[in-house]
Amino acid sequence: MFSRVLAVSIMIVALSLVGLPALAADNCQTCHFEFEDEDGASHKFVRDIHGQKGLGCVDCHGGDPSLDDMDEVRREKDYRGVPSHLEVPRFCARCHSDAAYMHEYNPSLPTDQLEKYKTSVHGQRLFNNRDDKVANCISCHTVHEIGDAKMPHSSTHPVNLIATCGKCHSDADYMAGYGIGTGQVDDYVVSVHGVALLERNDLGAPACNDCHGNHGAAPPGVTSLSAVCGNCHAIEAGLFNTSPHEPAFAANDFPMCETCHSNHKILKPDDSMVGTHHEAVCAECHASDDGTRAFAIAGTISEALSRLVTAHGQAGEVLSEAIEKGMMTTDEEFRFKEVDQALIQARTMVHAFDADSVLSRTGPGILKADSVRVNSAALIDEYHFRRKGLGFATLFITILVVALYIKIRRIDRGLNE
Ligand code: HEC
Ligand code: HEC
Ligand code: HEC
Ligand code: HEC
Ligand code: HEC
Ligand code: HEC
Ligand code: HEC
Ligand code: HEC
Ligand code: HEC
Numbered sequence: 001m002f003s004r005v006l007a008v009s010i011m012i013v014a015l016s017l018v019g020l021p022a023l024a025a026d027n028c029q030t031c032h033f034e035f036e037d038e039d040g041a042s043h044k045f046v047r048d049i050h051g052q053k054g055l056g057c058v059d060c061h062g063g064d065p066s067l068d069d070m071d072e073v074r075r076e077k078d079y080r081g082v083p084s085h086l087e088v089p090r091f092c093a094r095c096h097s098d099a100a101y102m103h104e105y106n107p108s109l110p111t112d113q114l115e116k117y118k119t120s121v122h123g124q125r126l127f128n129n130r131d132d133k134v135a136n137c138i139s140c141h142t143v144h145e146i147g148d149a150k151m152p153h154s155s156t157h158p159v160n161l162i163a164t165c166g167k168c169h170s171d172a173d174y175m176a177g178y179g180i181g182t183g184q185v186d187d188y189v190v191s192v193h194g195v196a197l198l199e200r201n202d203l204g205a206p207a208c209n210d211c212h213g214n215h216g217a218a219p220p221g222v223t224s225l226s227a228v229c230g231n232c233h234a235i236e237a238g239l240f241n242t243s244p245h246e247p248a249f250a251a252n253d254f255p256m257c258e259t260c261h262s263n264h265k266i267l268k269p270d271d272s273m274v275g276t277h278h279e280a281v282c283a284e285c286h287a288s289d290d291g292t293r294a295f296a297i298a299g300t301i302s303e304a305l306s307r308l309v310t311a312h313g314q315a316g317e318v319l320s321e322a323i324e325k326g327m328m329t330t331d332e333e334f335r336f337k338e339v340d341q342a343l344i345q346a347r348t349m350v351h352a353f354d355a356d357s358v359l360s361r362t363g364p365g366i367l368k369a370d371s372v373r374v375n376s377a378a379l380i381d382e383y384h385f386r387r388k389g390l391g392f393a394t395l396f397i398t399i400l401v402v403a404l405y406i407k408i409r410r411i412d413r414g415l416n417e
Contacts, residue, residue, distance in 0.1 A: 161209060
């Protein structure tokens with residue numbers, strides 16, 4: 001018994017001896033933690049991915065962590081100190097562009113951030129113009145509380161990224177002199193994408209970097225940025241690419257999707273966008289006398305959509321009434337979902353910019369809607385018929401009961417006499 005306690009005690013002492021030097025060695029963090037406040041490097045560093053992966057102050061700043069005097073640290077040959085705004089990219093890339101080093105930690109992490117950054121407007125201005133107002137690595141990643149994009153506190157988490165970019169891009173004073181607008185964030189926030197990401201936490205919706213890239217945050221060519229929409233909206237992009245607009249837009253340098261939807265303030269599209277009336281986007285470029293079939297086709301598409309919408313609405317109304325009356329509507333509800341589907345597909349088919357494609361969805365959709373309407377109306381008739389039947393049955397039973405009652409009274413009376 002005693003020997004076992006002794007053995008455990010020796011083990012604990014041995015373990016703490018092994019552990020102690022490792023703990024005592026990082027004087028950087030210990031000393032800084034003592035005098036810095038909540039906003040100090042060492043306090044923030046608890047949340048930093050470098051800290052969490054076991055790296056210390058010394059891995060970035062250099063110096064000897066066993067020293068207990070800052071002046072001595074500063075005299076160390078390999079003490080790097082604090083990089084300037086222009087030096088930061090190379091300061092970070094010392095590790096992040098070193099494939100062999102990064103492989104030790106995380107083989108799947110790309111090591112091309114500096115290379116890509118150099119192709120961005122940010123990187124080009126930083127290196128070529130020594131512009132210290134453009135974003136460098138820490139403008140986007142912060143310093144001492146760097147996270148990966150999955151950490152909810154991270155400046156590059158999609159939900160936080162909007163403010164990370166907006167910090168500069170929404171600040172008109174800061175951006176004065178560059179000749180680009182500062183409305184990107186305001187526009188984005190009210191867009192379908194902004195509402196989906198920021199209000200519904202839908203991480204499938206694009207944040208700034210999904211369109212601009214993380215490190216090549218620039219449009220190296222309008223066409224490539226434009227093609228980005230197709231990464232998520234593949235069907236629309238596929239239809240567009242085989243439509244008459246593909247060659248026509250390319251010839252005129254019109255970007256593929258933004259020409260009609262804009263880039264940051266993409267609002268929820270509706271049927272009023274297509275057609276020959278003033279507000280229709282088609283009317284911005286087409287007219288009845290422009291020598292093409294486009295204007296007439298826009299009219300046909302618009303009319304086909306509106307017929308399906310009307311048929312869909314009428315079918316829906318009658319179906320709801322049948323459901324309300326408690327009829328067996330399972331089949332009609334199922335068929336009505338197909339009408340919903342046809343409407344969704346017809347709106348997508350607009351991107352073929354040809355009448356037949358849209359009609360191939362609206363035609364069958366209208367037929368289905370009509371059959372839902374007719375069948376639901378029949379169910380409602382059946383309901384009324386049954387109600388009438390029930391009325392007759394009730395009346396009949398009442399008469400029968402009264403007759404029986406009279407009959408029994410008579411028999412009773414006969415027996416008593
Ligand atoms: C005994 C305490 C102590 C130790 C140990 C220490 N520091 Fe410091 N450090 C300081 C003080 C104090 C400052 C100055 C803070 C100020 O000016 O606000 C400082 C400043 C810094 C700065 C700002 C740049 C500069 O040169 O002033 C960096 C970076 C830094 N320390 C990194 C380190 C690293 C890396 C280590 C370990 C290798 C380390 N420190 C060890 C106390 C310490
Ligand atoms: C991933 C690299 C990295 C690590 C790890 C790191 N730093 Fe820094 N540190 C930087 C960079 C980059 C700057 C320059 C910040 C700027 O320009 O605003 C900086 C700046 C500083 C400064 C100057 C004042 C400030 O807060 O910006 C101090 C002090 C400092 N670091 C201390 C520390 C201490 C202490 C640790 C460990 C707890 C640490 N750093 C870990 C990269 C790092
Ligand atoms: C001493 C080498 C070193 C330096 C210098 C360094 N890092 Fe790192 N960084 C790492 C390591 C190691 C990881 C952890 C990789 C892993 O295990 O996933 C990492 C992770 C990251 C991640 C998270 C990557 C992810 O998505 O998983 C980001 C972002 C990052 N670093 C940015 C920076 C920035 C910005 C700087 C400059 C201020 C910097 N790093 C400087 C070594 C370094
Ligand atoms: C304009 C903003 C911006 C700048 C500048 C920037 N980054 Fe990033 N970085 C991001 C975003 C956003 C992500 C997140 C990607 C994601 O969603 O996973 C990222 C991801 C990373 C990652 C994770 C691996 C990867 O490539 O996706 C590392 C490492 C990294 N950055 C390092 C750096 C370094 C080093 C620099 C400077 C040379 C830098 N970043 C400059 C925005 C930026
Ligand atoms: C530190 C401030 C700062 C931050 C943070 C920042 N930028 Fe920038 N950005 C600039 C400045 C300054 C320019 C240079 C404007 C110019 O020359 O056109 C610029 C240029 C750009 C351009 C090129 C504009 C053009 O067509 O000329 C794009 C695109 C861009 N930034 C996107 C982003 C995105 C996306 C983010 C976030 C991931 C971001 N920026 C974060 C300051 C910043
Ligand atoms: C759905 C894709 C998409 C998203 C999301 C997006 N952008 Fe853009 N952005 C574009 C396109 C496309 C352009 C136009 C490029 C061109 O015409 O040169 C553009 C242009 C820009 C420009 C150049 C100046 C201008 O306004 O034309 C800046 C700066 C910019 N975006 C910043 C941002 C910021 C910051 C965010 C996040 C709030 C963001 N973008 C989100 C697609 C997007
Ligand atoms: C990262 C994926 C992604 C990218 C890139 C993207 N989108 Fe989206 N988009 C979505 C998601 C997810 C929704 C659905 C949002 C919602 O639920 O309201 C959406 C919704 C839309 C809608 C509204 C659809 C509707 O029926 O309400 C339009 C229009 C749209 N995007 C156009 C674009 C354009 C134009 C671009 C390129 C400039 C683009 N998107 C880039 C993911 C993306
Ligand atoms: C930004 C301008 C622009 C907008 C907006 C636009 N188009 Fe076009 N469209 C063109 C150009 C340019 C052509 C090629 C005309 C030519 O061949 O001379 C074209 C061609 C067409 C054609 C082929 C015409 C033919 O005779 O072969 C159709 C169909 C068409 N557009 C339909 C539409 C519809 C429907 C809309 C609205 C949803 C629309 N367009 C919106 C620019 C536009
Ligand atoms: C010539 C104008 C035009 C162009 C170019 C265009 N769209 Fe559309 N888009 C429309 C119209 C019109 C509607 C509305 C259809 C409706 O609701 O009746 C629409 C609707 C949408 C919708 C919602 C309906 C659906 O398909 O789910 C999405 C998403 C969409 N567009 C994405 C894109 C993408 C991605 C591109 C580029 C590949 C693009 N659009 C190019 C005119 C255009």
